[in-house]
Amino acid sequence: MAAPDGHPVAAGVVTAVVGFSSSFVVVLAGLAAVGASASEAASGLVALCVAQALGMLWLGLRHRTPLTLAWSTPGAALLVSTGVVEGGWPAAVGAFVVTALLIGLTGLVPWLGDLVGRIPTSLARAMLAGVLLPLCLAPVTGLADSPALVGPVVLTWVLGLLLFPRWAVPASLAVALAVVLVEARSDVDVDALLPTLAWTTPTWTVPALVSIALPLYVVTMASQNVPGVAVMASHGYAVPWRESMTVTGLGTLLSAPFGGHAVNLAAITAAMAAGPLAGADRARRWVASTSAAVTYLVLAALASALTAVVVAAPGDVVQAAAGLALVGTLASSLAGALAEEDGREAAAVCFLVAASGITVLGVGSAFWALVAGLALRPLLAARR
DSSP, rough: OOOOOOOOHHHHHHHHHHHHHHHHHHHHHHHHHHHHHHHHHHHHHHHHHHHHHHHHHHOOOOOOHOOOOEOHHHHHHHHHOOOOOOHHHHHHHHHHHHHHHHHHHHHOOOHHHHHTTTTTHHHHHHHHHHHHHHHHTHHHHHHOOOOOHHHHHHHHHHHHHHHOGGGGGHHHHHHHHHHHHHGGGGGSSSOOOOOOOOOOOOOHHHHHIIIIIIEEEEEIIIIIIIHHHHHHHHTOOOOHHHHHHHHHHHHHHHGGGGGGOOEEEEETTHHHHGGGGGGSOOTTTTTHHHHHHHHHHHHHHHHHHHHHHHHOOTTHHHHHHHHHTHHHHHHHHHHHHHHSSSTTTHHHHHHHHHHOOOOOOOOOOOHHHHHHHHHHHOOOHHHH
């Protein structure tokens, strides 16, 4: 898809298409898991696309930097593992609002960012790995239960890793959607194909704030915003930190009542807009963020139609595609969690608690995983 000599417009289109197609099913699964209906989940996807696009237009044009935004895919995976909390979908929306405020405050209050930075990276990655594990098992169980449906998806992903790694996940998802259209085309709700926004008045409950807002904030900061800054720096671009956190926090805040869970700096796809794919002239690469923004607006118009197809999916086809999309993130999270010998046991415990999916006092496993890891780590350090 990229121009042979590298071009910022083409790079921006590729960035948006890869970012969207690689993980939109994870977002839909996460929103549905915390209580969203099909129309509410579709609304969330539309709202996220629009919020990201507007944020990229502002930051890209203002700073002439190829800065790209994304939704929090790890955060969506966290929602899948959390499930419905006390207060249902309105309480989940309320948690999204609080996450937005925390993200915005991070840019304005330095000590808040420092507090997140004090959470050991190994524990943050172990928690994320535990959250991802059940999702990444879906292709395995789906292949065993429905080999005729899931088999082509897995095979496409494997071949993609060998022949075109960047497009392996989008290709497997395209095959999954093709399988859905063949198997369940009569079940697709034609009335739900047009993009719509569904307002939900937020409410607030303590279990929702503890189970969703705090872990979602930590995961988004540790797995998206901090790596996003590092990726941009590796290509020679400085991220306007305070303004970026303000913009992404505001984007999350405005999209939350419509179902958007978190807007943040792009991490993996950031290199596409900031690197050689966007052309040899580094001073012109900022155009890639603009074309990515426009592409996301186009994708927003398609979001409801894609949601209708996903809702009609038979068996474990879409779940398998979502799991395959997260295998790379799971691998890097596990590697980071267990890389350092000191604290390895604490990271392992954090991983296991997060993967268990337990709910205690109405609070999900991601929170208890961090509590267990943070409590055990100093005890083991004192022993040594």
